[in-house]
Amino acid sequence: MKTSVCFLVLLACAASLPAAAPDNFAATRGILSGPLDAPGLVEVRLDAPLFALTRPGFPDLRLFDDAGTERPRLIEPLYTTESRTTRHSLSARATDLRELPGNRIEARFTIDPDAPPPAGLDIRTPLKDFIRTVRISGSDDGQTWHPLVPEAEIFDYTRYMDVRRTEIPLPSNAFRHFSIEIGNASEERAQPLIRLVRQDGRDASRAFDLLQTPFRIDGISFWHETTRQAKDQPVLRDWPQCGIEVSQDTKAKTTEIRVQTRHTPVTRLVLETPARNFQRTAEVQAEVSAAGSTVWRTIGAGTFTRIDLPGCTRDEVAIDIPETRAPRLRLLLRNADNPPIVVDNLLLRGPVYRLLWLADPGTAYRLAAGHAKLPAPAYDLFAIRTALTKGLAPALWELAPADPATDLPKSFSLGEFLSRPLVFGSALALAAIVLLLLLANALKKAP
Template sequence: MTAARLVLSTLLVSAAASAPAQTTFKYRRDILRDDPTEAVTVVPLDAPVYAGTRDGLPDVRLRDDRGEEVPFAIRVQTKGRSVLVREPVASRVESLKVIEGEALEVVTVLEDDAPEPDGAAIQTPLVDFERRVRVLGSLDGETWTPLAEGRILDYSRFMDMRDVDVAFPARGFRMFKFVIEHESDEQRSPYYQLSRARDGDEERRAETETILRRPFRVDRVALHRAVRGVEGEEPTTTRAALAVERVEVDPRERVTRIEVAAGRLPLTRLSLRATSRNFHRPARVLRPTDAGWVDVGRGTLSLYQLGDFRREELTLDFPETRADRLRIEIEDGDSPPLEVVGVDGDSVDRRVEFVAAAGRSYRLEYGSDAADAPRHDADAVLAALGPGAPQEVATLGPVVANPDYRPSPRRAVALGGAWMLLAVVVMTVVLAWAILQAVRRADKAPTDGWG
């Protein structure tokens, strides 16, 4: 029996020695460090990593040059949320002058302790108007320097569009003159007066349109300045152009569908580039699932442009989504489809962080169908080290197919390789049993009389 054990032990050791190292991670990439000293190392993740990993990034590993797994943390890069706040500037109306048939002039003066403004809102109760406004600045009320020209407008009759703001540069003036061209306007009445007259056997009809002349009333000229501040934290994002794979106009449902290649990037926003102007369309973003396309976000796309005036909102925000493809569905109604020339996507910036040892090299492995998320204490360690610890930013080298990659057992089953695996196991067991029986027979065989 001792000989049988020896043979089996030798067989197993030989098989283990000859078996190649295997891994379920498809790809590997070297981490390129400029300074191989001990430091907290930050490695930004890029598009190839997202394209080859699963949701939540459970199939990412970090190994050193000895093949040992290294603890790491995947963190979202953040920054302070920059906000632009409109701060009112105290002022008073110094004079009001009506130039008949030409303009309305309003002169405002800053209060003694008021900061310098960079804009004003011409507040009026009127609707359905458009006016050109010139802004001039002065220190003494005698010499006036032109600062800016703009338009205020209200198109309520056609759409919900109103803009009464005028921006101008801050150049040290304490008095401002606002020249609003045309102190009055003509407004057509929506009603017509019909009249009939008969001349013998012939009947004549006439339509009379009423034109109303109204003064342009200004309730107040409210000066303000824009102040930039920081509010809370928000993830940083990277914008990239996405390939448009398909554009479909559905005349029956009166929608336009645009499909883009999302590359499994962690997207939170899509932005359209369009050549169409003056539109206001509801839209939504969808992702594919086994049950079909499902909503991930909704919004409104708009672009208004007339003369020097331009205002646009061509972005659609949604919760972070990773998918191979995304679809934008725009409700056209009875309007012509939009001319979209491109789509950009904003993806959340994530990075691998770990403590690199001096003199060691590292590689990132990813892309497994079965790997579970690792349980490391790197988050606690990195938090304890704090922002003052030595830090370096490294980059990822080229994508290399892992030569030791083997599909996981679950993947093998999914691909129909389970029968082959079972056959190999059965053959191995049968072979081991045959060898064991042969050894047992050899142990029991009678020996001759030699020694």
């Protein structure tokens, strides 16, 4: 009886071992840390050996510090960034509107002291077929004025072509008061409108009548701009392949190309061939596990084309597919009744992934990868995401070199072995049988 009790206690202790301990993973990788004066955002780029070890979604890629404590991490594709400018309306109050000699209009506006500086203004008018000269001045107190835009033009030629401009950008300034003076354009500046009137079969005097027409303003609106860095395109790289096989199926009239991808993320296949002047439709398939066996599942299709003739060249030898992490990919080229083309290689391209975390100075870190049953972690990533949203650039650290045998289990772990559901269930059933046998034996010996 004591033996069975001890066995059950052993099983319970083994099952309670933490499944996310570094020793329970197939392999670990050190991280070559860089200088860090204060806690900060850090990243490393994932490489092919890590993809070969981990499952889709990276539930079994964990980060540990030198004390063996698991640390929250974020894994995401790396993107190029671009500056994106957004325009926002700016509240302005009209303080004066008056007519000036020479068919001119002056409007004055004030914006709030706490408002951001305006980047431009729009003169709203319902008029068509016009051209006017605009002068804009700025002031700190509404008394002393400084030229901002000495001379700009607003115009409308929509009767003759789809051309209209009523917006005027402003140079950088901190003024709170603005004077906008709108007047007739000079004869020289009115020449584009005069030419359009003449092309329309009208007399040039019609253009001068348009220039003298009183100008109507529905309103003047100001705007300011904000600029932020936004994701643009994913960064792609060539991923190494671990073997290529090319075969011909004469019955199906296809060329079959199989490549070992070892779970690297692939979004593009590039065919390398010396062949010229051909076009082949193609189908891309990924090796997947289903019902205890492996099958080929179609994930994409496309056409390879190369034309090399005088005055006519095309070189389209790439097919894009949805991002795929599979052990192998297969490309089927449909030859029909044409001779097979020579295949030198099939390049694999896909996104670069990075792992980010908040690192502490003087702390060493390592990655643990490869675990068949570990569920996805639930980390608090708010601080990391906030830092990225604010445009904080992470420090780039490097991974230590991979062990050549990194895809093999580095050691046997009793805790991981016994914590597997099948093993633990079988052992528990065996323990129950032993306990029942011992209990039956004890009952037989009882008086």
